[in-house]
Amino acid sequence: MQLLQEFIRDRLDTFPTKARRVMEYFLTNSSEVAFHSITDVAERLSVSKAQLVRVTRMLGFKGYSDFKDFLKQSLLERLSPSSIAESFQNKDIPGTLCRLEHANIDETLKHLSPEFIVKFCEAAKNAATLYCMGWGISALVAEWFHTRFAELGMKAILVRRGSLSLMEQTRALDARDMLIVCELPSYVIEVTEAVERIYKKGAYVVALTDSPAAPICRCAHLPLCVGDTSPTFGSSLLGPMFAVHVLTSVLAFNLGEEGRAALAAQKEGLHDQRVYYPAYGLRY
DSSP: OOOHHHHHHHGGGOOOOOHHHHHHHHHHHHHHHSSSSSSHHHHHHHHOHHHHHHHHHHHTTTTTTHHHHHHHHHHHHHHHHHHHTTTTTTTTTHHHHHHHHHHHHHHHHHHHHHHHHHHHHHHHHHHHHEEEEEEEHHHHHHHHHHHHHHHHHHHEEOOOOSOHHHHHTTTTTOTTOOOEEEEEESOOOOHHHHHHHHHHHHOOEEEESSSSSSSGGGGSSSSEOOOOOOOSSSSSSHHHHHHHHHHHHHHHTTTTTTHHOOOOHHHHGGGGGTTTTOOSSSOO
16 A cells, blocks of 8 residues: 555646646545545545546556445554554554544544434434344443443344344344444455345334445445554444444434433432442432
């Protein structure tokens, strides 16, 4: 990837004006180019698809699809835990980790647009039942969604791998329902197949994942990419959990009196001395 960037920069002034504008876009928007269709990129640049193909051939690729495959592979290698871990050599590891997690939250916040939050809240309020799906580490994110919905008095079902398959657990789900599926790498075939089936049944699908290249994004009405970069443990959960907290907190306000009553009932439970020690300053 770095060699390609250097190649483009070194020769940028030698290319025709229109080709130069396309290459400048490639340099600054490599992730979008890698995961969006040639039609989308052409529309954003107001050029023809044929022009994009010509530019990629000028860069030494057989065509646009080969260029996209190269970008995808380069980005995935750059973000792999092993590659990130190698970059930590001879560095202030605690400080670098803190900055990396801060970047994960910033990346998540960048995608949590007001438009996205409004759509999420409206879909959640209109759904008959909220299904929260996840596998492996992603199940932790799905479980927190489920917990927050239950605390708000909303009908929610947690779907994760157990004695029943994901297909079996979501068999009753229909077009009146909403599915929130959390899928951090590595992607699971059973999750993708279950989401595809649910999408075909007409349910509203919200996908929380790390990349628009994730297979579940093909069947998501509302995809959200979160920052999860980590040199250890595969994926960081700070970005995804930050998204859950923001989305469900805004939802609590949007529910109005129902939301306030549900949270008040949760807080009242803290005074149950069969469960909690009596204490001042209890808060929920």
